[in-house]
Amino acid sequence: MTDPVLTVENLNIHFHGSARTTHAVRGVSFTLGHEKLGIVGESGSGKSQTGRAIMRLSPPSARITADALRFGRTNLLAASEKQMRAIRGSEIAMILQDPKFSLNPLMTVGKQIAEAYRTHHRVSKAEAKERALAMLESVHIRDPKRVYDILPHEVSGGMGQRIMIAMMLIPEPKLIIADEPTSALDVTVRRQVLSVLDELVDRTGASLIFISHDLNLVADFCDRVLVMYAGRVMEDLPARDLGRANHPYTRALLESLPRLDQPRAELPVIRRDDTWRTGALA
Amino acid sequence: MRDTVLEAVDLTISFNDGAVTAVKGAKFRIERGESYGLIGESGCGKSTILRAVAGLNTDYDGSILFEGRELPERRRKEHFRAMQMVFQDPYGSLHPRKMVQAVLAEPVRLMGLGDEQRRIDEVLRNVGLGPEFRFRYPHELSGGQRQRIAIARALIVEPKVLLLDEPTSALDVSVQAEILNLLTRLRRELGLTYLMVSHDIAVIAHMCDRVAIMQHGRILEEITAPDVRAGRVAEDYTREFLAASAPAITA
Ligand SMILES: Nc1ncnc2c1ncn2[C@@H]1O[C@H](COP(=O)(O)OP(=O)(O)OP(=O)(O)O)[C@@H](O)[C@H]1O
Numbered sequence: 108m109t110d111p112v113l114t115v116e117n118l119n120i121h122f123h124g125s126a127r128t129t130h131a132v133r134g135v136s137f138t139l140g141h142e143k144l145g146i147v148g149e150s151g152s153g154k155s156q157t158g159r160a161i162m163r164l165s166p167p168s169a170r171i172t173a174d175a176l177r178f179g180r181t182n183l184l185a186a187s188e189k190q191m192r193a194i195r196g197s198e199i200a201m202i203l204q205d206p207k208f209s210l211n212p213l214m215t216v217g218k219q220i221a222e223a224y225r226t227h228h229r230v231s232k233a234e235a236k237e238r239a240l241a242m243l244e245s246v247h248i249r250d251p252k253r254v255y256d257i258l259p260h261e262v263s264g265g266m267g268q269r270i271m272i273a274m275m276l277i278p279e280p281k282l283i284i285a286d287e288p289t290s291a292l293d294v295t296v297r298r299q300v301l302s303v304l305d306e307l308v309d310r311t312g313a314s315l316i317f318i319s320h321d322l323n324l325v326a327d328f329c330d331r332v333l334v335m336y337a338g339r340v341m342e343d344l345p346a347r348d349l350g351r352a353n354h355p356y357t358r359a360l361l362e363s364l365p366r367l368d369q370p371r372a373e374l375p376v377i378r379r380d381d382t383w384r385t386g387a388l389a
Numbered sequence: 390m391r392d393t394v395l396e397a398v399d400l401t402i403s404f405n406d407g408a409v410t411a412v413k414g415a416k417f418r419i420e421r422g423e424s425y426g427l428i429g430e431s432g433c434g435k436s437t438i439l440r441a442v443a444g445l446n447t448d449y450d451g452s453i454l455f456e457g458r459e460l461p462e463r464r465r466k467e468h469f470r471a472m473q474m475v476f477q478d479p480y481g482s483l484h485p486r487k488m489v490q491a492v493l494a495e496p497v498r499l500m501g502l503g504d505e506q507r508r509i510d511e512v513l514r515n516v517g518l519g520p521e522f523r524f525r526y527p528h529e530l531s532g533g534q535r536q537r538i539a540i541a542r543a544l545i546v547e548p549k550v551l552l553l554d555e556p557t558s559a560l561d562v563s564v565q566a567e568i569l570n571l572l573t574r575l576r577r578e579l580g581l582t583y584l585m586v587s588h589d590i591a592v593i594a595h596m597c598d599r600v601a602i603m604q605h606g607r608i609l610e611e612i613t614a615p616d617v618r619a620g621r622v623a624e625d626y627t628r629e630f631l632a633a634s635a636p637a638i639t640a
Pocket residue numbers: 122124129131148149150151152153154155156157166168320528529530531532533534561
């Protein structure tokens with residue numbers, strides 16, 4: 108049997124503040140193969156912090172413990188900061204919600220992609236430019252030559268996110284962690300961005316962790332879904348079965364969606380059950 | 390008798406000296422207590438309309454009427470108070486170095502309302518956050534908690550109209566349900582009027598009485614929520630748009 112791409116065993120994250128300690132992630136375990144894994148769950152359930160811990164990009168006040176946190180055979184808990192930088196640059200990529208935070212505002216889009224390309228491949232400037240243009244085309248940017256020369260603030264949200272994806276995927280990472288990559292985008296653009304991501308994941312054989320609060324999107328796009336609540340994984344199930352999930356929390360999440368086929372005066376809100384925080388897991 | 394709160398007449402909005410016309414001759418009328426939706430694909434002009442109504446951009450042709458009176462180019466304080474905008478982006482809309490308490494106190498002071506502490510406690514409760522959230526900074530909040538604060542900031546001045554630009558699209562569904570219920574309750578109890586943009590067609594059908602579908606800056610047609618649910622539309626474009634926006638989970 109081949110090693111899983113990622114192994115997470117009993118991951119715990121505490122935040123130590125001056126006034127209080129928050130136990131944000133509590134005993135999360137899962138393994139990831141060559142698949143698209145969705146992580147859903149309500150705000151504050153620990154989705155982003157789980158993703159950041161894998162990248163070792165947790166805030167300084169976070170204390171991370173785990174029985175295992177392995178990327179292939181690399182022990183992410185023991186890796187040096189230098190090793191982590193190498194891994195982050197080339198083997199694990201993270202795509203965040205807002206591309207504006209990740210692009211350099213002062214450098215043209217094309218130049219950024221070309222430079223990113225040159226840090227990973229030994230090629231001439233001219234060739235890097237060719238590659239960057241091809242990369243823009245591969246994420247369905249309509250007029251790559253024009254977009255090459257503009258600054259990040261001149262591109263629309265959807266274009267910015269596709270450009271980010273293009274840049275992140277230059278080194279052909281084995282694992283991509285996308286944290287709400289499309290929640291700032293409208294439906295039509297969202298679909299374009301997802302199909303670009305899908306295409307690139309298929310082509311390079313990467314694994315994907317797709318963090319989202321959008322149940323419909325995850326059901327549609329992912330292979331498997333983890334449902335998180337209060338820092339724990341409540342349920343781990345095939346994405347196509349999400350509509351028929353068993354756990355009362357997952358059911359409650361589904362119930363709280365407005366539905367086109369059933370008008371309702373009020374939406375059911377989740378009545379939290381204490382056993383979800385502490386009880387045995389499905 | 391009609392009690393029109395908000396009306397747009399031949400609203401046309403251009404940018405870059407007329408190089409881009411983002412809104413072309415838009416017309417709508419919204420009654421008091423009504424909830425009116427705007428839908429359409431990215432870049433069709435929805436936010437541009439909301440920003441003009443809010444007074445964030447008053448460089449437009451045509452007119453916008455509030456309670457029957459044309460809004461002046463220089464808006465007065467009471468106009469800003471009466472029409473509050475809630476943005477989608479919970480990251481950009483809160484100042485990183487301001488505690489929640491300061492974020493909420495600012496509009497109260499700006500509008501000279503007084504009774505700051507009571508208003509803050511009440512509005513926090515209204516958006517489902519405990520009083521301990523007063524002392525948090527944005528980076529100590531999850532994305533969803535931040536958006537609740539942004540909504541609280543709009544509600545705290547007791548506006549008449551809320552301009553909601555994708556107010557729940559960055560929220561998880563459980564918080565979305567709470568916020569939508571909250572917005573429904575506030576509209577009923579306070580007689581608020583909503584002008585709302587959402588890409589989620591089920592949210593629009595749930596929240597709005599009438600919906601305008603836009604394409605390339607124009608309002609193509611106006612339909613009711615039951616029309617949205619039943620797909621009863623006149624324009625092919627609307628039909629395609631609704632089909633493309635249909636949710637995946639139906640079980
Ligand atoms: N720097 C921090 N200090 C203290 N607590 C924090 C910090 N960052 C996050 N938390 C807490 O950790 C918990 C998990 O946060 P996380 O960002 O992982 O949630 P999430 O599931 O991604 O939510 P969302 O859907 O809103 O993005 C939350 O309760 C949050 O308040």
